[in-house]
Amino acid sequence: MQINADKIREQTDRYICNTYGRFPLVIVEGKGCRLKDADGREYLDFLSGIAVTSLGHANPEIAAAVCRQASTLIHVSNLFYTAPAAELAETLVKNSFAERVFFANSGAEANEAAIKLARKHGNPERNEIITLSGSFHGRTLATMAATGQTRFHQGFDPIPAGFRHAPFGDLDALKKMVNKRTCAIMCEPLQGEGGVRPLAPGYLRGIRELCDHGDLLLILDEIQVGLGRTGRLFAYEHFDIVPDIITLAKALGNGMPIGAMLAGEKVADTFVPGDHASTFGGNPVATAAANRVMSTLLEDGFLARVATLGDYLDKKLTKIRQSFPGVINEVRGMGLIRGMVLSRTAADRGVDIVKQLLDNGLIANFAGNTALRLLPPLTVTRAEIDDAAGIIEKTLAGMF
Numbered sequence: 121m122q123i124n125a126d127k128i129r130e131q132t133d134r135y136i137c138n139t140y141g142r143f144p145l146v147i148v149e150g151k152g153c154r155l156k157d158a159d160g161r162e163y164l165d166f167l168s169g170i171a172v173t174s175l176g177h178a179n180p181e182i183a184a185a186v187c188r189q190a191s192t193l194i195h196v197s198n199l200f201y202t203a204p205a206a207e208l209a210e211t212l213v214k215n216s217f218a219e220r221v222f223f224a225n226s227g228a229e230a231n232e233a234a235i236k237l238a239r240k241h242g243n244p245e246r247n248e249i250i251t252l253s254g255s256f257h258g259r260t261l262a263t264m265a266a267t268g269q270t271r272f273h274q275g276f277d278p279i280p281a282g283f284r285h286a287p288f289g290d291l292d293a294l295k296k297m298v299n300k301r302t303c304a305i306m307c308e309p310l311q312g313e314g315g316v317r318p319l320a321p322g323y324l325r326g327i328r329e330l331c332d333h334g335d336l337l338l339i340l341d342e343i344q345v346g347l348g349r350t351g352r353l354f355a356y357e358h359f360d361i362v363p364d365i366i367t368l369a370k371a372l373g374n375g376m377p378i379g380a381m382l383a384g385e386k387v388a389d390t391f392v393p394g395d396h397a398s399t400f401g402g403n404p405v406a407t408a409a410a411n412r413v414m415s416t417l418l419e420d421g422f423l424a425r426v427a428t429l430g431d432y433l434d435k436k437l438t439k440i441r442q443s444f445p446g447v448i449n450e451v452r453g454m455g456l457i458r459g460m461v462l463s464r465t466a467a468d469r470g471v472d473i474v475k476q477l478l479d480n481g482l483i484a485n486f487a488g489n490t491a492l493r494l495l496p497p498l499t500v501t502r503a504e505i506d507d508a509a510g511i512i513e514k515t516l517a518g519m520f
């Protein structure tokens with residue numbers, strides 16, 4: 121089929137709300153770690169649709185699960201029981217701290233559910249949630265308010281009340297902010313949009329202790345780093361803590377839209393019929409895809425392989441940092457989410473670096489105006505990591 125890339129760009133720019141800065145590529149297909157554009161050019165995809173297509177593009181097992189379910193039953197609403205959602209909920213509960221799951225369609229919606237649950241648990245006296253500066257929790261009004269980056273708030277007054285932002289990394293400051301109105305602390309175990317910034321283990325454990333002492337809920341936003349990305353099924357497993365609520369989305373459906381809020385013992389029975397709902401939440405096709413995702417993540421050795429590949433990627437990037445000391449200050453991350461933190465001067469050219477990488481055949485992005493972020497699929501091979509590292513090296517050598 122002939123694809124008119126110019127027409128697609130024109131239609132998009134004319135008819136879709138102007139909210140995204142897009143790369144000029146029209147992507148037509150993918151396979152595994154590779155994408156192809158309308159001109160037939162191939163790219164190594166180290167972004168995975170922002171940590172979504174963790175099991176690769178056009179994954180045959182997921183495609184089969186989606187096709188099978190779509191030709192059986194796409195939707196009936198939550199006024200009925202359906203098998204795929206039931207199976208997925210059981211899998212998520214049995215493999216986590218949680219007792220119950222609420223299904224939504226996106227990350228922001230999963231966080232909305234978490235926020236409502238925490239408020240219902242704490243109300244009427246306690247309904248404020250503290251989040252961290254540099255955080256990202258979504259673009260709906262409440263999740264935007266929860267997001268600890270004021271650039272996302274500008275122009276949208278009045279900002280919904282009930283959120284305060286603590287300075288990142290400062291446990292004492294956080295302690296001082298807790299008061300009798302606080303019901304929860306919400307944070308990402310590793311800030312993805314904030315520039316691939318992991319929380320120090322002692323910091324997150326300190327937050328857990330603070331929650332225990334003040335009878336607060338700990339909400340972990342694992343939308344970007346959950347589901348195998350860090351080399352464990354959930355990122356909290358690295359920190360030796362148990363959260364009260366976690367939220368998932370991105371990789372859960374390998375591209376089918378789905379979000380989930382997992383509630384632990386303290387709050388599992390806080391929601392009662394009528395408290396919350398979603399027409400599409402737990403949709404049979406999205407949950408059928410997610411069931412296939414979960415069974416792959418839980419296969420013997422799968423997560424161990426992610427951890428090993430993560431170490432390998434880290435080693436490669438660290439070597440590049442040593443070759444470009446004035447450009448890259450630090451390499452950080454966990455598993456297969458890694459960031460190359462740019463020096464001040466290099467960060468000014470962060471967007472150009474990403475464009476140049478793209479010209480050289482590698483898709484990555486620039487997160488939090490500080491780090492080149494690499495999010496390959498969890499199914500990436502060593503050879504593909506070698507290729508990506510080669511492209512990064514060549515690109516930086518051409519620019520600096």
Ligand SMILES: *Cc1c(COP(=O)(O)O)cnc(C)c1O
Pocket residue numbers: 226227228229231256257258259308312313341342343344369370
């Ligand atoms: C992407 C993301 C969200 C928002 O998810 P959407 O599906 O875009 O609504 C929330 N929190 C984190 C940590 C994310 O990475």
